[in-house]
Amino acid sequence: MPEHLGAPLIEPLFNRLVVVGVGLIGSSILRVARHQNLAAELVAVDLVESVCARVRALGIADHVMADPAAAVGGADLIIICTPVGAIGAVVAEIAPYLSAGAIISDVGSVKGAVVAAAQPHVPSTVHFVPAHPVAGTEYSGPDAGFSTLFLHRWCILTPPEGSDPGAIEALRRFWAGAGSNVEVMTPAHHDLVLAITSHVPHLIAYNIVGTAADLEEVTQSEVIKFSAGGFRDFTRIAASDPTMWRDIFLHNREAVLEMLGRFNEDLAALQRMIRWGDGQGLHDLFTRTRAIRRSIIAQGQETQAADFGRHGDLGGQDPD
Amino acid sequence: MPEHLGAPLIEPLFNRLVVVGVGLIGSSILRVARHQNLAAELVAVDLVESVCARVRALGIADHVMADPAAAVGGADLIIICTPVGAIGAVVAEIAPYLSAGAIISDVGSVKGAVVAAAQPHVPSTVHFVPAHPVAGTEYSGPDAGFSTLFLHRWCILTPPEGSDPGAIEALRRFWAGAGSNVEVMTPAHHDLVLAITSHVPHLIAYNIVGTAADLEEVTQSEVIKFSAGGFRDFTRIAASDPTMWRDIFLHNREAVLEMLGRFNEDLAALQRMIRWGDGQGLHDLFTRTRAIRRSIIAQGQETQAADFGRHGDLGGQDPD
Numbered sequence: 001m002p003e004h005l006g007a008p009l010i011e012p013l014f015n016r017l018v019v020v021g022v023g024l025i026g027s028s029i030l031r032v033a034r035h036q037n038l039a040a041e042l043v044a045v046d047l048v049e050s051v052c053a054r055v056r057a058l059g060i061a062d063h064v065m066a067d068p069a070a071a072v073g074g075a076d077l078i079i080i081c082t083p084v085g086a087i088g089a090v091v092a093e094i095a096p097y098l099s100a101g102a103i104i105s106d107v108g109s110v111k112g113a114v115v116a117a118a119q120p121h122v123p124s125t126v127h128f129v130p131a132h133p134v135a136g137t138e139y140s141g142p143d144a145g146f147s148t149l150f151l152h153r154w155c156i157l158t159p160p161e162g163s164d165p166g167a168i169e170a171l172r173r174f175w176a177g178a179g180s181n182v183e184v185m186t187p188a189h190h191d192l193v194l195a196i197t198s199h200v201p202h203l204i205a206y207n208i209v210g211t212a213a214d215l216e217e218v219t220q221s222e223v224i225k226f227s228a229g230g231f232r233d234f235t236r237i238a239a240s241d242p243t244m245w246r247d248i249f250l251h252n253r254e255a256v257l258e259m260l261g262r263f264n265e266d267l268a269a270l271q272r273m274i275r276w277g278d279g280q281g282l283h284d285l286f287t288r289t290r291a292i293r294r295s296i297i298a299q300g301q302e303t304q305a306a307d308f309g310r311h312g313d314l315g316g317q318d319p320d
Numbered sequence: 321m322p323e324h325l326g327a328p329l330i331e332p333l334f335n336r337l338v339v340v341g342v343g344l345i346g347s348s349i350l351r352v353a354r355h356q357n358l359a360a361e362l363v364a365v366d367l368v369e370s371v372c373a374r375v376r377a378l379g380i381a382d383h384v385m386a387d388p389a390a391a392v393g394g395a396d397l398i399i400i401c402t403p404v405g406a407i408g409a410v411v412a413e414i415a416p417y418l419s420a421g422a423i424i425s426d427v428g429s430v431k432g433a434v435v436a437a438a439q440p441h442v443p444s445t446v447h448f449v450p451a452h453p454v455a456g457t458e459y460s461g462p463d464a465g466f467s468t469l470f471l472h473r474w475c476i477l478t479p480p481e482g483s484d485p486g487a488i489e490a491l492r493r494f495w496a497g498a499g500s501n502v503e504v505m506t507p508a509h510h511d512l513v514l515a516i517t518s519h520v521p522h523l524i525a526y527n528i529v530g531t532a533a534d535l536e537e538v539t540q541s542e543v544i545k546f547s548a549g550g551f552r553d554f555t556r557i558a559a560s561d562p563t564m565w566r567d568i569f570l571h572n573r574e575a576v577l578e579m580l581g582r583f584n585e586d587l588a589a590l591q592r593m594i595r596w597g598d599g600q601g602l603h604d605l606f607t608r609t610r611a612i613r614r615s616i617i618a619q620g621q622e623t624q625a626a627d628f629g630r631h632g633d634l635g636g637q638d639p640d
Contacts, residue, residue, distance in 0.1 A: 109549070134546050134548050154548070181545075193542050193543075193546055194546065196538055196551070197532070197543055197550065198551065199550075201528060201550035207587045208524065208583055209609040210586055210608065210609055211583045212516050213608065213612055217509075217512050218513050218517075222517075224615045224616050225474055225501075225503070225619065228474070229521075230517065230521035230557050231517040233554075233556065234553075235616055238612075246602040249594045250602070253595065260587075260594075262531050267584070270523060271577065274523075274577060277573075279570055283566045286526055286562035287562045288530065289526050289529040292532070292558075293529075293558065296547050296555055299545065
């Protein structure tokens, strides 16, 4: 698998790309769009003045502004990269200023609620193609972005029924240009898939870190010292942006509660195996879960290097 | 913080070190003992002939044998690195052949049950100092070991009351020589601390991977494709050795069930916040958990590099 983005496009795919909300994802989109020549002109919009100042200092956009309505005129692609709860309001605000034929998209981790909140505001002359690049780190803000964030990751498009095939294809080419594999599914199916592959994992990571912080018998200092036994891996995803994740849980409530219900049922069964000493049952489950890990590595969604020991930061694996 | 092991010792700490069970941990002990000159003579013991053959091929011990009773004569340090459930039987088997003054230790992730199973067999002429190096990777077997596995990690000693201070100090120096920080605590406290920092995290990781594998609405192929959203991080620890982990849960039952009970209570509260749309409560928890992550990084138990995007394997962070 190639480790770098390929050659930049000779002709850009879009004339004017507007990114609204310049955090980890928004700034990574600007970086890869510049690096790969995906759009001729890059416009960054953020309501927070300190974020605008950082984006200017980083030099990752041609124009940086605070007002989305003023930014979108003449744009042929607008990608909204705010937390999920703000997307509907941004679409309502920019709607009167959009150019005919423009594509509005987003990067929200929830799709059903976003479509419900945004679609009523989309003018009939404009295409709405929601998207979700399944990529990220535990860091936030414009400085955290990098141009290879989407490389070999999947981007899911969830176009509403009756969407213009040309607009879907144009957005597919944009994400392919950013290095992503692209898949199309319904918003409802997206929300179920992400509930199990992302939302519930984050929820239980946040939860166990909270549980550990509240113990009386074990001090916080002990939890930190001995975190290399497994806990450490959970703190990584429990360090993700709080506002973004609050919005995800509030907006994908039904799918999250459904998947959490299944998780709880299975955990109760596991708890019972431990209580009753069912070693065979435990061994069977622990063997089955190894196979899934192997598939994830085989499909390039993970590196095979042993990372749990974190010897990557310790000068590499010793040959002896 | 230094990234490598320091200079080897001029004089070895022990004359003859016997490692019983040469998996990830046992083979890492042999490698670091050789690298740092912690013992003059290294003896590897494993019941499995194919493991002995690999250890011979790797050349990480001076002698490789299948019979622990035949190996321990003349040894001044014996470290048992089998799964937790086998430690008591190994101690019973080698007891008649131990030299006076020898130290028996182990590396089990559970201490109360190990002490209960092993101590009755320990001859009065021998010192028993159980230990647990809190380090590992998701890989198993003699090839998976490396000499820096224990570097900057904590090793917990749980000597029974009345242990010889000289024996405790000798074992402390051994682990310090392997690059570890060493702490002493009671077996019961160790088992509580590890239940929350290691055992319950592994249990919920195994559990969610199992839940995801059993869904009908979401295919296994989708789970694998979109695992970069968080699920991937759980599969890493859910790929750990099944026998080792079965034994841990069976032998630390009470502490695990106690911590799991707290985890479940907290998860029920979080579930309720989602159901009732308590955004403030979610945001508060998600903010609090960030602080713990920062402490873990500050204390050198984790690298600060954004790893969630796994761009380490993609040629490094792009500067633009």
